[in-house]
Amino acid sequence: MFYLKYRPKTISELDNTRVRDQLRKILESKDFPHAFLFVGQKGTGKTSAARIFAKAINCLKRESIEPCNRCVNCLAIASSSFTDVIEMDAASNRGIEEVKNLIRETSFLPMSGKYRVFIIDEAHMITADGFNALLKTLEEPSPSAIFILATTNLEKLPKTIQSRCVKVNFGKGLKTDIISMLKRIDSHEKVNYQNDFYSLIAKHSDNSFRDAAKILEEVSMQRIKTVAELETFLGIRGKSNLLEIIESKDNKKTFIWIEEFAQNAGNFKNLIEDVLEELRIQLLIKKGVIIEDEKITTLTLSEISRLIKLLMEAYQLLRSSPIESLPLEIALTEFYNQLEIRN
Numbered sequence: 001m002f003y004l005k006y007r008p009k010t011i012s013e014l015d016n017t018r019v020r021d022q023l024r025k026i027l028e029s030k031d032f033p034h035a036f037l038f039v040g041q042k043g044t045g046k047t048s049a050a051r052i053f054a055k056a057i058n059c060l061k062r063e064s065i066e067p068c069n070r071c072v073n074c075l076a077i078a079s080s081s082f083t084d085v086i087e088m089d090a091a092s093n094r095g096i097e098e099v100k101n102l103i104r105e106t107s108f109l110p111m112s113g114k115y116r117v118f119i120i121d122e123a124h125m126i127t128a129d130g131f132n133a134l135l136k137t138l139e140e141p142s143p144s145a146i147f148i149l150a151t152t153n154l155e156k157l158p159k160t161i162q163s164r165c166v167k168v169n170f171g172k173g174l175k176t177d178i179i180s181m182l183k184r185i186d187s188h189e190k191v192n193y194q195n196d197f198y199s200l201i202a203k204h205s206d207n208s209f210r211d212a213a214k215i216l217e218e219v220s221m222q223r224i225k226t227v228a229e230l231e232t233f234l235g236i237r238g239k240s241n242l243l244e245i246i247e248s249k250d251n252k253k254t255f256i257w258i259e260e261f262a263q264n265a266g267n268f269k270n271l272i273e274d275v276l277e278e279l280r281i282q283l284l285i286k287k288g289v290i291i292e293d294e295k296i297t298t299l300t301l302s303e304i305s306r307l308i309k310l311l312m313e314a315y316q317l318l319r320s321s322p323i324e325s326l327p328l329e330i331a332l333t334e335f336y337n338q339l340e341i342r343n
């Protein structure tokens with residue numbers, strides 16, 4: 001599977017740029033902290049980065065900051081057979097007993113490595129008792145113990161635990177970073193897709209590197225070649241261009257498009273949600289809050305905000321409307337009418 005085959009093995013292969021730079025700095029410093037908190041949505045590289053980190057600090061032939069991925073330590077960590085790297089999934093081992101066992105382990109000196117690394121996944125699932133027990137260990141860890149707590153849910157982690165860890169924010173996968181990952185995979189797999197192809201996959205990956213890698217794998221297996229085929233595969237055929245048609249401000253074209261969408265049993269709820277999401281991104285781009293390589297709309301800021309208001313009303317009306325397309329048609333009629341009054 002692509003997402004396992006191309007799991008990053010070095011810091012420089014981490015396509016999450018923010019994380020890559022932060023981990024680099026940490027590994028370059030002589031005296032790095034002993035407890036880390038990796039925070040971020042699923043599929044953003046927390047587990048991958050934790051293993052790379054464990055390798056880097058235990059590598060026997062480490063050059064610069066990167067693990068060599070060839071020495072016995074690196075190989076053992078890669079195959080999960082290294083006794084000094086202990087992974088615990090707190091989703092299934094959340095109680096005081098499991099945490100106590102883990103703490104007991106921290107008192108042992110490393111056997112083959114320089115550090116014993118404790119990776120606790122889904123750390124927010126640990127019980128209150130468990131956290132209390134862990135807290136003391138985090139306050140005075142043995143010099144050879146390193147803790148990496150990974151979580152998708154920072155708010156559920158006690159402040160006391162948070163304050164004893166150095167936080168590394170994986171956030172959500174940025175579209176540009178996800179595209180870099182897809183291209184990295186492609187350089188090995190030689191599927192040779194165009195940029196707009198990757199851009200579309202990245203947009204529909206739920207900001208997850210893992211999901212994007214899975215989509216790429218399926219799409220290449222099914223020998224999907226054109227953007228149109230990809231749109232069909234992603235279930236978004238046609239949806240993406242309603243906004244483009246609105247931009248053209250062509251009344252007739254717009255209503256023909258909606259009619260066809262209705263004829264093809266399109267889902268108006270999803271359609272309006274998608275267009276609203278796109279408009280929100282455009283709003284943030286215009287406000288300079290995000291800089292994405294999205295296509296920038298020709299609509300003005302006030303047109304965008306008016307459209308958002310009208311489409312939100314249409315969205316509300318969907319449930320009570322006897323005809324599904326009607327709320328959207330009314331909203332766009334109003335939008336175009338106001339344009340005419342202004343011009």
Ligand SMILES: Nc1ncnc2c1ncn2[C@@H]1O[C@H](COP(=O)(O)OP(=O)(O)O)[C@@H](O)[C@H]1O
Pocket residue numbers: 002003004006007008013014015016040041042043044045046047048049181209210211213
């Ligand atoms: N930063 C990244 N750079 C490149 N690929 C990534 C990155 N993060 C995740 N991936 C891909 O997603 C898969 C799952 O990542 P993982 O580290 O398990 O994420 P998490 O632990 O945050 O859910 C990896 O095997 C890899 O294919």
Ligand SMILES: [Mg+2]
Pocket residue numbers: 046047048121150
């Ligand atoms: Mg993980």
Ligand SMILES: [Zn+2]
Pocket residue numbers: 058059060061062067068069070071072073074075
């Ligand atoms: Zn090594």
